[in-house]
Amino acid sequence: MKYFRLVWKNVFRKKTRAFLTMGSIVLVMVLIVVLVSLLNALGGEAALGSLGASRAVVQHATGLANFLPLSYRQKIEQIPGVLAAAPEIWFGGTYIDQRPEHFFGQLSTDPEAWPIINADVEIDPAQLKAWQSERDSFIAGQQLIDRYGWKLGDRIHIQGSYILIDLDLVLRGIYKGRDESNIFFHNKYLENSWAGRSSQTGIYFLRVKSPDDVTRVTEAINQMFENSDAPVKAMPEKEFNLQFLEMMGNVKLLVRSIALVVLFTVVLIVANTMAMSARERVTEIALIRALGFRRGQVLGLVLSEAVVLSLLGGVAGVLFAYPFTAFLVEGMKHSPVAPFAYNFRVAPLTVLAAMAISVGIGTLSGFVPAIRSSRISIVNGLRQVV
Amino acid sequence: MNQAQIQIDRVSKVYHRDSIEIPVLRDITLTVNPGEYLALMGPSGSGKTTLLNLMAGIDKPTSGRILVGDQEVSSMGEGQLARWRADHVGFIFQLYNLIPVLTAFENVELPLLLTRLSRKERREHVETALSIVGLADRMEHYPRQLSGGQEQRVAIARAIVADPAILVADEPTGDLDAKSADEILELLKRLSGEFQKTIVMVTHDPKAAAVARRMVHLDKGVLSAAEPREMADVRGQRS
Numbered sequence: 001m002k003y004f005r006l007v008w009k010n011v012f013r014k015k016t017r018a019f020l021t022m023g024s025i026v027l028v029m030v031l032i033v034v035l036v037s038l039l040n041a042l043g044g045e046a047a048l049g050s051l052g053a054s055r056a057v058v059q060h061a062t063g064l065a066n067f068l069p070l071s072y073r074q075k076i077e078q079i080p081g082v083l084a085a086a087p088e089i090w091f092g093g094t095y096i097d098q099r100p101e102h103f104f105g106q107l108s109t110d111p112e113a114w115p116i117i118n119a120d121v122e123i124d125p126a127q128l129k130a131w132q133s134e135r136d137s138f139i140a141g142q143q144l145i146d147r148y149g150w151k152l153g154d155r156i157h158i159q160g161s162y163i164l165i166d167l168d169l170v171l172r173g174i175y176k177g178r179d180e181s182n183i184f185f186h187n188k189y190l191e192n193s194w195a196g197r198s199s200q201t202g203i204y205f206l207r208v209k210s211p212d213d214v215t216r217v218t219e220a221i222n223q224m225f226e227n228s229d230a231p232v233k234a235m236p237e238k239e240f241n242l243q244f245l246e247m248m249g250n251v252k253l254l255v256r257s258i259a260l261v262v263l264f265t266v267v268l269i270v271a272n273t274m275a276m277s278a279r280e281r282v283t284e285i286a287l288i289r290a291l292g293f294r295r296g297q298v299l300g301l302v303l304s305e306a307v308v309l310s311l312l313g314g315v316a317g318v319l320f321a322y323p324f325t326a327f328l329v330e331g332m333k334h335s336p337v338a339p340f341a342y343n344f345r346v347a348p349l350t351v352l353a354a355m356a357i358s359v360g361i362g363t364l365s366g367f368v369p370a371i372r373s374s375r376i377s378i379v380n381g382l383r384q385v386v
Numbered sequence: 387m388n389q390a391q392i393q394i395d396r397v398s399k400v401y402h403r404d405s406i407e408i409p410v411l412r413d414i415t416l417t418v419n420p421g422e423y424l425a426l427m428g429p430s431g432s433g434k435t436t437l438l439n440l441m442a443g444i445d446k447p448t449s450g451r452i453l454v455g456d457q458e459v460s461s462m463g464e465g466q467l468a469r470w471r472a473d474h475v476g477f478i479f480q481l482y483n484l485i486p487v488l489t490a491f492e493n494v495e496l497p498l499l500l501t502r503l504s505r506k507e508r509r510e511h512v513e514t515a516l517s518i519v520g521l522a523d524r525m526e527h528y529p530r531q532l533s534g535g536q537e538q539r540v541a542i543a544r545a546i547v548a549d550p551a552i553l554v555a556d557e558p559t560g561d562l563d564a565k566s567a568d569e570i571l572e573l574l575k576r577l578s579g580e581f582q583k584t585i586v587m588v589t590h591d592p593k594a595a596a597v598a599r600r601m602v603h604l605d606k607g608v609l610s611a612a613e614p615r616e617m618a619d620v621r622g623q624r625s
Contacts, residue, residue: 287483291496
């Protein structure tokens with residue numbers, strides 16, 4: 001600690017340079033924290049709610065564009081461990097207009113099975129009952145309620161896009177908790193209105209007794225319909241969500257590549273700053289060596305400067321990352337990737353990782369200047385004055 | 387070791403530039419007695435600073451031995467030498483070599499960071515050293531806020547703060563006006579007389595050399611004691 005003041009004062013010897021270098025670290029750390037948080041969001045559990053690990057999805061083996069027979073439901077529900085299976089259809093209609101800010105999930109489901117499968121969301125029992133008992137009603141997530149100012153009893157009109165019927169629904173319930181950017185309405189509404197598809201569904205959304213059952217149940221479902229006209233792909237809910245992102249390519253690889261490139265760049269920037277700083281202080285470094293500082297101590301001092309500079313940038317970067325992430329989350333909530341927004345947050349582990357990365361940047365960038373400084377010849381360093 | 391005898395025994399120093407050998411010191415033998423104030427004089431390039439560096443343990447001879455007290459400085463390893471310098475040598479430079487981002491207090495405190503002294507003890511030592519050089523009221527000033535003479539006094543405080551037996555000074559008045567130079571020379575004289583420091587000072591200035599108790603002359607790396615008349619002359623100039 002007694003050397004800290006020396007290190008601190010040397011870090012801010014040239015304030016403009018120190019702050020510009022720190023600024024570059026701050027920018028990079030904001031980016032790293034946001035990217036790591038995004039990676040966590042993409043592969044995380046929070047968006048799935050507390051029961052996410054106990055849920056699975058069954059879709060057509062060839063993709064979501066193909067439908068599944070409704071007759072599968074009974075067979076799926078008979079598999080030991082399955083608590084409920086709800087057929088669901090992604091309606092994909094237009095509310096107000098086609099601008100992205102008016103995008104939200106519109107899903108038909110079985111209102112009786114829905115609360116069993118989604119037991120980790122909050123909904124007033126009276127509202128749930130009202131929704132279950134009224135065929136043209138719907139429930140909406142709190143976030144949508146906040147966005148549109150809907151009140152119970154309000155009617156909304158959604159124009160069909162690829163399902164060519166319009167929805168005319170009345171709001172009977174509001175749910176809170178997991179992914180609040182969807183509305184749910186009765187399958188029966190579609191069955192009665194959508195000629196030709198009354199015996200089909202898009203997916204089955206199901207809940208099993210415990211997370212340990214998921215693998216067994218999904219394998220059993222896959223096997224069960226292997227040789228049927230409509231083979232299925234059953235998977236955990238997390239995997240189902242991820243496939244939407246995989247449609248955009250290997251997002252994780254891209255994110256990791258960007259992170260590595262920016263990290264490497266900032267190491268070079270900080271290394272350059274440290275090299276300049278050390279070069280300007282050859283005489284001073286020779287002086288402290290003459291006073292009795294050993295090579296290792298000089299190395300430690302210069303390296304500490306790089307680490308302190310980098311760590312300060314890291315701390316500031318993390319602090320800036322919080323509001324920036326919140327801003328991004330708000331944006332995501334109104335986009336097709338809304339389900340991931342609920343998991344998109346700066347986790348304590350990410351903060352720790354960011355601090356470790358900061359120390360790593362400092363160590364890597366300060367290493368060469370520190371080695372060079374420690375090897376300065378005292379006589380040569382003092383030559384101008386001794 | 388409050389006082390130490392410096393013994394330079396047949397010391398030579400040769401620098402190598404590419405394939406060229408440049409002999410700087412040739413077979414120097416010299417003894418500096420404990421508490422002695424020695425002036426090293428000679429023209430530029432005569433090897434004064436090299437000899438001073440060897441005595442201070444920041445350079446090593448090509449041949450010969452340097453003993454300080456009972457320790458052979460010339461055979462010490464890097465780490466051992468660094469520790470020895472911290473314990474036994476105080477440095478005073480022509481351009482003061484204060485660290486600009488540190489206050490006078492922090493500059494003086496630097497050598498004490500290498501000791502096991504507590505923060506309170508370090509503070510006491512620094513205050514004492516700055517009081518000796520008459521700058522107790524300038525502790526929080528940065529070098530840029532001090533005059534040249536004051537900067538050199540801070541440098542002297544830094545040199546004495548760890549109470550070393552030996553002070554090496556290279557042209558300590560070379561960058562000062564006459565009045566400040568006199569103050570610094572007076573201070574060095576006091577450190578030699580009152581505090582019994584062994585002082586070896588390189589100087590071009592006969593007035594500065596006259597303050598020393600003994601003067602030796604180097605020319606082309608060869609040592610010669612100053613002629614008594616030369617000493618008398620420089621003392622005459624001073625008085």
